[in-house]
Amino acid sequence: MAKQLIRLCMALLLGWNTSLGADAPKPYGPVPTDQQVKWLRMEWYAFVHFGLNTYTNREWGYGDESPELFNPGNFDAEAIVRTFKEAGMSGMIYTAKHHDGFCTWPTRSTDHNITSSPWKGGRGDVVREFADACQKHDFAFGTYLSPWDRNCAEYGRPGYLKVYYEQIKELLTKYGPIFEIWFDGAMGGDGYYGGARERRNIGQADKYYNYARVVRLIRSLQPDCIIWGAAGRGDATWAGSEKGFARHYPLWNVRNNKWICLEADTPINHRGWFWHPGQGGHVKSPEHLMQVYLSSVGRGANLILNLAPNRDGQLDPADVASLQAFGKMRRELLARDFARKARARASSVRARKFNASRLSDGRIESYWCPEEDDKSPQVEIQLESPATFDVIRLREQIRLGQRVEAFQVEAMVDGNWKTIVEPGQPGEKEDHFDGVRGGKGHTIGHQVLRWLPEPVTTDRLRLTITRSKAVPCISEFSLLCMPGVTRPEPVAAAESAEKPLPSAGWSYSGFAAEKAPLAFDGKPETMWEIARCPSHFVVDMKKVYEISSFAYLPRQDGSTQGMTSRYCVELSTDGSTWTKAAEGEFGNLRANPVEQVISLPAAQKARYLRFFSTAALDGTGSSVAELKIYGK
Ligand code: FUL
Numbered sequence: 001m002a003k004q005l006i007r008l009c010m011a012l013l014l015g016w017n018t019s020l021g022a023d024a025p026k027p028y029g030p031v032p033t034d035q036q037v038k039w040l041r042m043e044w045y046a047f048v049h050f051g052l053n054t055y056t057n058r059e060w061g062y063g064d065e066s067p068e069l070f071n072p073g074n075f076d077a078e079a080i081v082r083t084f085k086e087a088g089m090s091g092m093i094y095t096a097k098h099h100d101g102f103c104t105w106p107t108r109s110t111d112h113n114i115t116s117s118p119w120k121g122g123r124g125d126v127v128r129e130f131a132d133a134c135q136k137h138d139f140a141f142g143t144y145l146s147p148w149d150r151n152c153a154e155y156g157r158p159g160y161l162k163v164y165y166e167q168i169k170e171l172l173t174k175y176g177p178i179f180e181i182w183f184d185g186a187m188g189g190d191g192y193y194g195g196a197r198e199r200r201n202i203g204q205a206d207k208y209y210n211y212a213r214v215v216r217l218i219r220s221l222q223p224d225c226i227i228w229g230a231a232g233r234g235d236a237t238w239a240g241s242e243k244g245f246a247r248h249y250p251l252w253n254v255r256n257n258k259w260i261c262l263e264a265d266t267p268i269n270h271r272g273w274f275w276h277p278g279q280g281g282h283v284k285s286p287e288h289l290m291q292v293y294l295s296s297v298g299r300g301a302n303l304i305l306n307l308a309p310n311r312d313g314q315l316d317p318a319d320v321a322s323l324q325a326f327g328k329m330r331r332e333l334l335a336r337d338f339a340r341k342a343r344a345r346a347s348s349v350r351a352r353k354f355n356a357s358r359l360s361d362g363r364i365e366s367y368w369c370p371e372e373d374d375k376s377p378q379v380e381i382q383l384e385s386p387a388t389f390d391v392i393r394l395r396e397q398i399r400l401g402q403r404v405e406a407f408q409v410e411a412m413v414d415g416n417w418k419t420i421v422e423p424g425q426p427g428e429k430e431d432h433f434d435g436v437r438g439g440k441g442h443t444i445g446h447q448v449l450r451w452l453p454e455p456v457t458t459d460r461l462r463l464t465i466t467r468s469k470a471v472p473c474i475s476e477f478s479l480l481c482m483p484g485v486t487r488p489e490p491v492a493a494a495e496s497a498e499k500p501l502p503s504a505g506w507s508y509s510g511f512a513a514e515k516a517p518l519a520f521d522g523k524p525e526t527m528w529e530i531a532r533c534p535s536h537f538v539v540d541m542k543k544v545y546e547i548s549s550f551a552y553l554p555r556q557d558g559s560t561q562g563m564t565s566r567y568c569v570e571l572s573t574d575g576s577t578w579t580k581a582a583e584g585e586f587g588n589l590r591a592n593p594v595e596q597v598i599s600l601p602a603a604q605k606a607r608y609l610r611f612f613s614t615a616a617l618d619g620t621g622s623s624v625a626e627l628k629i630y631g632k
Helices: 004-018 034-040 077-086 127-138 160-176 206-209 211-219 284-299 318-337 356-360 513-519
Strands: 044-046 091-097 140-145 180-183 190-191 198-199 226-229 237-238 261-267 302-306 343-346 378-396 404-414 416-421 448-468 475-478 507-510 528-530 535-553 564-572 581-583 596-616 622-624 626-632
Touching: 034 226, 034 261, 044 140, 044 284, 077 091, 077 127, 077 318, 091 127, 091 180, 127 140, 140 160, 160 180, 160 206, 160 211, 180 211, 190 581, 198 261, 206 211, 237 356, 261 284, 284 302, 284 318, 284 448, 343 356, 356 378, 356 475, 378 404, 378 622, 416 448, 448 475, 507 513, 513 528, 513 535, 535 564, 535 622, 564 622, 581 596, 596 622
Parallel strands: 044 091, 044 302, 091 140, 140 180, 180 226, 226 237, 237 261, 261 302
Antiparallel strands: 190 198, 343 378, 378 448, 378 475, 404 416, 404 448, 507 535, 528 622, 535 596, 535 626, 564 581, 564 596
């Protein structure tokens, strides 16, 4: 009885606050939790990859890197948080531990942590500094704790789980509220593993990490924390590419009878998630970031955009300039809604409080809802005066579930109704952001942004819901205008990239030797390629150098067939006696095929280099888009 009373009071309260009460339609399918709704409204926030890889020019550390390397002389968490906040971001997620296992806080779970670094005399704590700065600036703080740990001797065995759960506990109990915790999907492979230097596979991640238990643990410590990943047991999941766009539009938030939010992730710099020397020239432009935004947030996902501090602990100036320019564009885009306070007339209205004026009242909780039997729900709006706009934004009241499958928008132009957003048809889907302008109207969900092929000027529009799983509940219909781009001033790179050895005059032998020059021509679009694996080629550099490292760029044509994923490099001074210089696996190729720099344990004299492709990501081929050799 008491329970029923509480429920009734809750319903009344909700009715007051959100118009969900009494005569509202029943929820359709799974609905988001309050935490998910709040999280979706955060839209975009920063990712910060900062750890030992920052100092080794790598994307995936092997696990044997010395903590001595970590010493950011000018790290200023507050300055970083301020930069993010001023750009309009709503929070940040920091990689407290990446796959190399180095813990950037003074954990009790392993010695491979910040207390073994020279930074602040071993008394530093990066997590603390970020968490405190966020709290001070009223900015959400979250954390990434890699499940894969290439340092831990016990990884792959039950012993590691104790370590891992302890790390989760520390992060969730010592640093205040955590808005999101990120469980990366990379799981097992080569690693140091306490000196074993071997390959470890864990089988099914869900089983090995016991994510059911992990989720229970997190809920008990921080019930409001959004859990990302965790083999689908969390609240949010990957939107399907590390390019920052939601791979799928139409985008549905329902999976396995559960509401799941989507998050698209991408680094602001083409060079990768961690900072790399000379990356300044590789920053994504503000226009590119706008495309990413429209293809993530604009399809109903959240966007997490990575900015990596450099070895000094500061954000790269070129990254910051682009972030600021994009931030300004986004602010201007959202600054003015030409449909605000428009007069609206609907084909039908469920009840007065759901009338069509709810679409343009600027309140996200109120909504227009037609009658259940309205076969073609439609709203016509009349603006106060003609306006020119080129972006349409729609929102559903997702607390009642996701309903709309397709919609159409028309504008009155020169006395005729002109379709400006075509209704999406069943089976169609949008894949990526190349054609972000002129997309069709499919799902709406939390929000959808459609950038029209060209600006439209009118004072009358018509929105029709052409397909819906249940009676539609639309909370906002907005008309926005895409601003011009303010190009950031070119920024001098903080540190210039080392130059590779000049390849002019080199000769090649081995498999498909005639194609080997394509790996040294400075053109990412051409490559050495052969339909067999293992395979290799030999480079004769014509004179002896002291070789210190090499950089491999995987194929860039979007295919993963025959993409070399494991390598062995041998060196020779005479072309007949060879020594193995490096061997291993290139990291994260499938999700983010960027350049991989491999430093040799010690510089080695050589005139000949033999590059073996020993495994491919998919298929049985081998390929190298570019290979740069460094030395003197
Ligand atoms: C990936 C990782 O393997 C990358 O290194 C990076 O952390 C990215 C955000 O997630 O799966």
